Amino acid sequence: MEEHHIRLKQDSLQKETTTLNLGPTHPATHGVFQNVLEMDGERIVGATSTIGYIHRAFEKLSERRPYYQITPITDRLNYCSSPINNIGWHLTMEKLLGLKVPRRVDYMRVIIMELARISDHLICNSVVGVDSGAYTGFLYVMQYRELIYEIYEEICGSRLTTNIGRIGGFERNFNDKVFSKLDRFQKEYPGVQQEFENLFTHNRIFMDRTIGVGAISAERALNYSFTGPNLRAAGVDYDVRVAEPYCAYGELDFQIPVGKTGDCYDRFLVRNEEIWQSLSMIRQAREKMEKEPPEVFHADAPAYYLAPKEDVYTKMEALIYHFKIVMGEIDAPAGEVYHCVEGANGELGYYLISDGGRTPYRLHFRRPCFIYYQAYPELIHGALLSDAVICMSSLNLIAGEMDA
Amino acid sequence: MTNYFLDMGRPVQFNTKVKVGNMPEGYSGEGFFATSLNKVIGLARKNSIWPLPFATSCCGIEFMALMGSHYDLARFGSERVGFSPRQCDLLMVIGTIAKKMGPVLREVYLQMAEPRWVISVGACASSGGIFDTYSVLQGVDQIIPVDVYVPGCPPRPEAILDGFMKIQDLVEKESLRRRGSERYKELLAGYGIG
Amino acid sequence: MLSMGLNNAYIQQRLTDKFPDQVTGFEEPFGLLGFSAPAVMNLKIIQFLYEDEGLKFRFLTDLTAVHYPGKQDAELAVVYLLHNLVDNIRIRFKVYTGIGKPDIFTATKIFAAANWMERETYDFFGINFVGHPNLVRILNVDEMDYFPMRKQYPLEDQGRTDKDDEMFGRS
Numbered sequence: 001m002e003e004h005h006i007r008l009k010q011d012s013l014q015k016e017t018t019t020l021n022l023g024p025t026h027p028a029t030h031g032v033f034q035n036v037l038e039m040d041g042e043r044i045v046g047a048t049s050t051i052g053y054i055h056r057a058f059e060k061l062s063e064r065r066p067y068y069q070i071t072p073i074t075d076r077l078n079y080c081s082s083p084i085n086n087i088g089w090h091l092t093m094e095k096l097l098g099l100k101v102p103r104r105v106d107y108m109r110v111i112i113m114e115l116a117r118i119s120d121h122l123i124c125n126s127v128v129g130v131d132s133g134a135y136t137g138f139l140y141v142m143q144y145r146e147l148i149y150e151i152y153e154e155i156c157g158s159r160l161t162t163n164i165g166r167i168g169g170f171e172r173n174f175n176d177k178v179f180s181k182l183d184r185f186q187k188e189y190p191g192v193q194q195e196f197e198n199l200f201t202h203n204r205i206f207m208d209r210t211i212g213v214g215a216i217s218a219e220r221a222l223n224y225s226f227t228g229p230n231l232r233a234a235g236v237d238y239d240v241r242v243a244e245p246y247c248a249y250g251e252l253d254f255q256i257p258v259g260k261t262g263d264c265y266d267r268f269l270v271r272n273e274e275i276w277q278s279l280s281m282i283r284q285a286r287e288k289m290e291k292e293p294p295e296v297f298h299a300d301a302p303a304y305y306l307a308p309k310e311d312v313y314t315k316m317e318a319l320i321y322h323f324k325i326v327m328g329e330i331d332a333p334a335g336e337v338y339h340c341v342e343g344a345n346g347e348l349g350y351y352l353i354s355d356g357g358r359t360p361y362r363l364h365f366r367r368p369c370f371i372y373y374q375a376y377p378e379l380i381h382g383a384l385l386s387d388a389v390i391c392m393s394s395l396n397l398i399a400g401e402m403d404a
Numbered sequence: 405m406t407n408y409f410l411d412m413g414r415p416v417q418f419n420t421k422v423k424v425g426n427m428p429e430g431y432s433g434e435g436f437f438a439t440s441l442n443k444v445i446g447l448a449r450k451n452s453i454w455p456l457p458f459a460t461s462c463c464g465i466e467f468m469a470l471m472g473s474h475y476d477l478a479r480f481g482s483e484r485v486g487f488s489p490r491q492c493d494l495l496m497v498i499g500t501i502a503k504k505m506g507p508v509l510r511e512v513y514l515q516m517a518e519p520r521w522v523i524s525v526g527a528c529a530s531s532g533g534i535f536d537t538y539s540v541l542q543g544v545d546q547i548i549p550v551d552v553y554v555p556g557c558p559p560r561p562e563a564i565l566d567g568f569m570k571i572q573d574l575v576e577k578e579s580l581r582r583r584g585s586e587r588y589k590e591l592l593a594g595y596g597i598g
Numbered sequence: 599m600l601s602m603g604l605n606n607a608y609i610q611q612r613l614t615d616k617f618p619d620q621v622t623g624f625e626e627p628f629g630l631l632g633f634s635a636p637a638v639m640n641l642k643i644i645q646f647l648y649e650d651e652g653l654k655f656r657f658l659t660d661l662t663a664v665h666y667p668g669k670q671d672a673e674l675a676v677v678y679l680l681h682n683l684v685d686n687i688r689i690r691f692k693v694y695t696g697i698g699k700p701d702i703f704t705a706t707k708i709f710a711a712a713n714w715m716e717r718e719t720y721d722f723f724g725i726n727f728v729g730h731p732n733l734v735r736i737l738n739v740d741e742m743d744y745f746p747m748r749k750q751y752p753l754e755d756q757g758r759t760d761k762d763d764e765m766f767g768r769s
Contacts, residue, residue, distance in 0.1 A: 056500055139473050224710050347659070361664075362664045375710075537754065
């Protein structure tokens with residue numbers, strides 16, 4: 001490990017800095033990143049970040065896989081809120097193909113994406129609590145993350161890496177169990193979230209640990225291409241759901257919480273408020289969904305959406321399409337498209353170049369974590385070591401999204 | 405505060421049928437119990453394993469769910485997860501190990517003191533999983549010896565618990581002389597350790 | 599008042615007025631204006647798009663590259679995706695460079711976010727960003743001696759001896 005000692009000022013106690021390795025295996029680094037810190041006593045004067053410890057070559061892998069097989073890859077980007085990644089990819093493909101989905105599918109997608117956003121924000125905030133020493137809040141909210149997992153399981157079968165939905169809609173309609181679990185979630189979770197906030201928001205110790213730590217101004221945040229809750233905590237109200245509405249966000253009535261100083265406390269508050277906004281969005285989407293015909297859950301696109309099994313066994317066209325889709329022999333039209341969705345960490349973008357073949361020519365993921373982690377040395381300059389740990393967890397760094 | 409937790413749609417059950425663990429075979433009398441040493445040590449070790457969760461990616465979130473109150477790992481004796489290899493018995497490799505991370509994992513394994521066990525959780529740690537690429541280590545058993553593999557992508561917390569219980573079986577039945585035996589030394593030599 | 603008129607046609611007009619004959623290939627796939635320019639002009643154009651009060655593209659959404667093995671002397675394309683947050687317009691700007699000597703001026707002085715984005719592009723494609731403060735590999739292992747995203751390199755690790763190719767349909 002190279003040591004870059006920094007010469008200190010004349011009146012410092014020491015002549016040069018100490019090098020400390022906040023290495024890839026550390027209880028407080030959620031995921032694998034390494035920071036080599038240069039410290040003047042307890043204060044940090046420099047930091048070098050190393051990432052890539054979980055580089056799984058997603059972009060090269062997607063050049064090999066047909067369009068459907070890329071959905072499981074997108075799951076593993078921000079694995080705390082994988083439905084958002086899946087639906088974002090399906091929206092990109094629908095933009096390339098020019099496919100319109102029914103209104104009800106839009107509302108269903110909004111419900112699933114907002115559930116995913118709630119589950120990601122609740123992990124981030126409770127883990128900020130764990131890192132500052134308060135483990136109990138984590139246990140309270142993880143119970144309800146289990147309920148969200150049960151809702152995903154009813155629709156797609158898996159809990160975490162969901163591979164949910166298809167190009168054109170969903171694989172299954174929402175059945176009664178999904179609605180009753182959503183009812184239970186909507187009834188019980190506000191009480192739990194209120195309790196969680198009562199534990200932390202006006203807690204003297206938590207406020208002392210997080211106010212003023214890792215602050216960033218709006219101009220620097222924009223120059224570092226921050227997006228998502230971190231940018232909104234710094235004071236800029238940019239949200240992809242409002243700027244370029246997709247699915248049914250244009251019809252829903254919600255607000256974007258914005259902070260002032262961009263420090264850890266502001267990010268905590270912004271994420272909490274976003275959870276409340278998401279709960280309200282789920283309620284509105286459900287109300288609007290009641291007015292749509294209840295048996296609609298996908299677009300009519302036989303070339304891209306797998307036909308039901310009864311048709312595959314009885315009709316010729318369905319059998320041929322089924323074969324082509326499963327074997328990955330469907331060609332997408334040639335074109336170049338960039339589509340972005342509001343992921344839990346910010347603007348998650350898909351830059352897809354298709355040459356008319358069965359696999360993408362080039363697929364690049366615009367990953368928000370990767371881009372805003374560059375600012376980390378600037379955020380912790382002059383802070384204490386424990387502040388560096390809190391700052392890292394409040395940025396919500398997900399290693400899968402960072403390294404791809 | 406307790407009301408809505410009781411309101412979960414299912415009656416609260418208080419467990420009156422507590423299952424008592426099996427006593428090892430031995431000869432007991434007034435005030436003493438004689439059995440072989442490895443049975444007692446096995447029983448003590450298996451119910452107080454301190455794991456080191458080497459969590460890298462998506463399976464790590466299922467591990468966090470495992471540590472939550474729904475699928476509690478603490479009731480198996482692993483209340484305290486440690487991050488210092490010097491203090492831990494079980495290295496849980498949870499998630500994809502890339503080639504860049506391989507040397508780090510090996511260092512952590514070498515720093516653990518005997519007896520140590522390794523459980524590889526998830527398809528990526530067991531065999532590279534869906535990532536058959538140039539940058540991913542195709543299975544953690546290329547660099548360290550593994551005792552139990554838990555497949556899944558990600559495995560359900562119940563599957564990880566099943567793997568953990570198999571580790572408990574191994575811990576209970578292991579001979580006290582195993583770590584110094586020739587066969588174990590050959591196993592380690594095959595990995596270039598010791 | 600200018601924001602009412604900021605649309606793709608206006609941007610195209612301003613660019614062709616300022617850099618006549620050098621900005622080419624205007625197209626609008628899916629509503630996103632895209633154009634390209636010679637590689638040496640990249641900083642001038644980005645600076646113009648940043649500073650001009652009528653254009654104000656002050657947010658770098660992404661920076662990546664594409665490898666086109668067929669194009670002679672223009673195999674590697676660097677793509678800049680810029681965004682004007684105030685008027686909510688995006689733009690895509692490509693520069694092409696040959697694979698023999700892929701030198702592009704760095705954008706880190708204008709956008710701090712370009713630092714790691716250019717490191718990732720160097721790591722995957724081997725593009726040399728002239729003037730970058732720390733152009734080393736970021737995601738792959740430091741000892742890697744090739745640029746894996748180029749089309750001629752395979753996805754899998756070629757050193758494996760344990761895969762049974764017949765079972766996987768490879769010969």
